[in-house]
Amino acid sequence: MIASINFENSIIILFAVTMFYVAMSSRMEAYIKMLAAQGALLFAVSMHSISPSDYITFSFIIFETLVLKTIVIPLYLMKLIRRNEIQREAKPSIPNLYSLMIVSAITAVGFLFAYWLTGTRQPVNPLFFGGAISVILAALFIIMTRKKLITHIIAFIFLENGIFLLSLSVAQEMPFIVNLGVMLDIFAWVLLAGIFVKMIQTSFTGQNIDSLKGLRD
Amino acid sequence: MTSWVIPLILITPLVLALTILFLKPLRNLHIYLTLLYSAIHLAASIYLINFQESFSNYFKADSLNTIFLLVLSVVFIAVAVYSISFFAHKEEEKHIERSWKYHVFLLLFVASLDGILLSSHIGMLWVFLEASTLFSAMLVYYYTGKRALEATWKYIFICSIGISFAFIGIILLSIGCIGGSGGEIELFWQSLNVNAKHINPFWLKMAFPFLLLGFGTKMGLAPMQNWLPDAYAESPSPATAIISATLVNAAFIGVLRVHKVMIMAGLGFYSNTLLLLMGFMSLLIPAVFILRSKNYKRMLAYSSVEHMGIVAIGTSIGGVGLFAALLHMIGHSLIKAAFFLNSGNIFCLFHSKRIKDVTGLLKVSPANAWLWVASFVGICAFPPFVTFISELLIIKELLGKSIILTIIFCVMLTAIIYGIARNVISMISGDPRHAESHGDDKLPLTGYVPQIVLLGMAVWLGLYIPSFLLDMLNNAVKFMGE
Numbered sequence: 001m002i003a004s005i006n007f008e009n010s011i012i013i014l015f016a017v018t019m020f021y022v023a024m025s026s027r028m029e030a031y032i033k034m035l036a037a038q039g040a041l042l043f044a045v046s047m048h049s050i051s052p053s054d055y056i057t058f059s060f061i062i063f064e065t066l067v068l069k070t071i072v073i074p075l076y077l078m079k080l081i082r083r084n085e086i087q088r089e090a091k092p093s094i095p096n097l098y099s100l101m102i103v104s105a106i107t108a109v110g111f112l113f114a115y116w117l118t119g120t121r122q123p124v125n126p127l128f129f130g131g132a133i134s135v136i137l138a139a140l141f142i143i144m145t146r147k148k149l150i151t152h153i154i155a156f157i158f159l160e161n162g163i164f165l166l167s168l169s170v171a172q173e174m175p176f177i178v179n180l181g182v183m184l185d186i187f188a189w190v191l192l193a194g195i196f197v198k199m200i201q202t203s204f205t206g207q208n209i210d211s212l213k214g215l216r217d
Numbered sequence: 218m219t220s221w222v223i224p225l226i227l228i229t230p231l232v233l234a235l236t237i238l239f240l241k242p243l244r245n246l247h248i249y250l251t252l253l254y255s256a257i258h259l260a261a262s263i264y265l266i267n268f269q270e271s272f273s274n275y276f277k278a279d280s281l282n283t284i285f286l287l288v289l290s291v292v293f294i295a296v297a298v299y300s301i302s303f304f305a306h307k308e309e310e311k312h313i314e315r316s317w318k319y320h321v322f323l324l325l326f327v328a329s330l331d332g333i334l335l336s337s338h339i340g341m342l343w344v345f346l347e348a349s350t351l352f353s354a355m356l357v358y359y360y361t362g363k364r365a366l367e368a369t370w371k372y373i374f375i376c377s378i379g380i381s382f383a384f385i386g387i388i389l390l391s392i393g394c395i396g397g398s399g400g401e402i403e404l405f406w407q408s409l410n411v412n413a414k415h416i417n418p419f420w421l422k423m424a425f426p427f428l429l430l431g432f433g434t435k436m437g438l439a440p441m442q443n444w445l446p447d448a449y450a451e452s453p454s455p456a457t458a459i460i461s462a463t464l465v466n467a468a469f470i471g472v473l474r475v476h477k478v479m480i481m482a483g484l485g486f487y488s489n490t491l492l493l494l495m496g497f498m499s500l501l502i503p504a505v506f507i508l509r510s511k512n513y514k515r516m517l518a519y520s521s522v523e524h525m526g527i528v529a530i531g532t533s534i535g536g537v538g539l540f541a542a543l544l545h546m547i548g549h550s551l552i553k554a555a556f557f558l559n560s561g562n563i564f565c566l567f568h569s570k571r572i573k574d575v576t577g578l579l580k581v582s583p584a585n586a587w588l589w590v591a592s593f594v595g596i597c598a599f600p601p602f603v604t605f606i607s608e609l610l611i612i613k614e615l616l617g618k619s620i621i622l623t624i625i626f627c628v629m630l631t632a633i634i635y636g637i638a639r640n641v642i643s644m645i646s647g648d649p650r651h652a653e654s655h656g657d658d659k660l661p662l663t664g665y666v667p668q669i670v671l672l673g674m675a676v677w678l679g680l681y682i683p684s685f686l687l688d689m690l691n692n693a694v695k696f697m698g699e
Contacts (some may be wrong), residue, residue, distance in 0.1 A: 185347035
């Protein structure tokens with residue numbers, strides 16, 4: 001039992017730590033590798049918490065975490081950045097060291113909030129909940145402070161990963177049909193967003209959010 | 218009772234969209250297929266109003282969504298008719314090669330709106346809301362080019378962030394459903410309403426701001442309204458008309474359904490306060506920005522933010538206020554659709570969306586000028602339009618709650634009316650500045666009839682609300698537990 005809890009704890013902590021690396025780094029490939037790492041960690045944690053006797057949910061989770069989040073989406077984004085020669089994030093709004101400090105503070109607040117909730121006897125797994133809140137907030141922070149459009153897409157998928165973990169912290173599951181719809185929507189979003197980034201790259205001189213200032217009053 | 222009408226309106230557009238994809242060169246066929254579906258949609262809406270049926274556990278027609286469905290049908294049929302003239306105009310001829318995209322994504326967009334309206338499960342509503350973003354994004358991107366690209370990117374990104382917030386709200390709500398006193402509660406609206414008192418209030422209070430922010434983003438409520446002026450200004454006018462008149466309503470039904478759960482749980486005060494706050498913020502932003510608007514479609518977009526603010530305020534008041542909010546939603550949809558369709562005519566005549574480029578509309582095209590003025594009178598809630606009745610009811614109810622809020626409400630509305638009036642007057646009066654840019658640009662009858670019918674309906678409802686609609690509105694207010 002202790003070994004089992006320790007395994008789950010380690011996975012969740014690693015999941016939250018990936019955002020520290022994202023906060024520190026400016027390299028696109030590093031972001032995408034972290035995305036794939038998060039997918040693999042979500043796969044591990046899902047396998048640990050879902051009963052294999054429920055074949056449909058089990059295979060669905062394998063497909064969503066292992067196939068889509070760990071392989072297909074990161075490969076697609078990797079191809080996108082290589083084809084468009086996007087190697088590094090533009091100079092961020094705040095230095096990476098401060099980003100790291102802020103993401104650390106966000107993570108601390110997320111876990112403290114989750115443990116405070118456990119004290120009030122709420123039906124959540126504090127580690128799952130804390131990890132999820134931390135990653136969601138950190139992803140929003142990355143969106144606000146980074147300028148490249150591709151980084152925004154990657155950060156949005158970090159956000160979705162955080163939401164996925166949050167849904168794992170709840171014992172009640174969505175019906176299969178809803179889960180399927182959610183997965184398809186997110187996958188379609190990633191494809192569409194990728195296509196638009198490519199078109200923006202072709203139409204505008206930069207790939208930064210700063211270049212999108214043509215529509216103003 | 219299991220319905221065959223619900224799958225019909227959900228699946229028919231998919232079949233028609235595929236048909237258009239396979240028959241791209243047959244452009245007239247695309248128009249007729251869209252028209253055919255709009256007629257089927259209207260018939261289906263009327264059927265569902267009379268027989269509130271369900272399909273599987275996930276789709277159900279009820280007292281609330283049938284009003285929205287009817288509004289969607291009316292606006293859709295008007296847009297489908299208007300599209301005949303719009304795409305035939307020489308201004309649009311240069312984009313004719315991609316007109317099939319407009320019809321495909323319009324059909325899919327309407328199907329996604331039907332899904333939102335008829336969903337009886339909060340997760341299913343979310344799935345269709347996200348799908349509506351993806352389909353409408355392709356409508357916003359219709360003209361391609363830099364401006365459309367920028368607008369589409371902002372639209373997709375801001376709405377997706379908003380919709381993610383809504384999903385966080387759904388998860389927090391589901392935690393509340395486990396942790397409450399009544400055992401595990403399913404996320405079907407009916408189950409949530411019946412068991413609302415057993416949902417853990419802490420998680421319900423946590424979930425509501427996320428859901429309001431999420432659905433409010435698509436509704437165009439401040440502070441998440443940034444996508445709206447860009448998307449409205451850059452999409453083709455018939456697409457803008459249907460997005461502005463129906464997408465915001467579909468998101469509003471999400472807000473209403475969650476608000477109902479809050480009322481049933483005895484947390485109505487909490488949700489009313491947040492709705493009131495977002496409502497007033499949504500009045501403040503257009504009051505500031507509408508005066509600076511240089512583009513008439515952006516001006517109309519800010520007006521949409523204002524009207525959604527009014528609807529949110531009416532909803533927060535409850536009772537008669539909610540009745541007025543629903544009536545206002547209907548009036549806004551009819552008038553705003555007419556306004557945007559007419560903006561398409563003006564664009565065809567003047568080849569510009571800039572307010573300063575459009576002068577002397579009365580001399581260039583009296584019919585369009587009068588339609589423009591009539592739409593302005595309606596959107597600013599002057600009599601005899603239905604918006605006058607709904608705003609008057611909201612002001613009366615607000616006065617009973619707080620004089621200060623009523624004064625702020627009236628001051629902001631006055632600022633917005635001034636901003637729109639200034640621009641509308643400058644557009645219709647004077648001499649045409651760019652005489653060479655119009656002249657022989659005659660529009661066919663289908664370029665006017667939809668606006669006349671929509672505005673006529675808005676006047677008719679302002680003078681007399683038919684008993685069937687009155688019953689529908691009263692039933693919807695009762696359904697909300699007010």
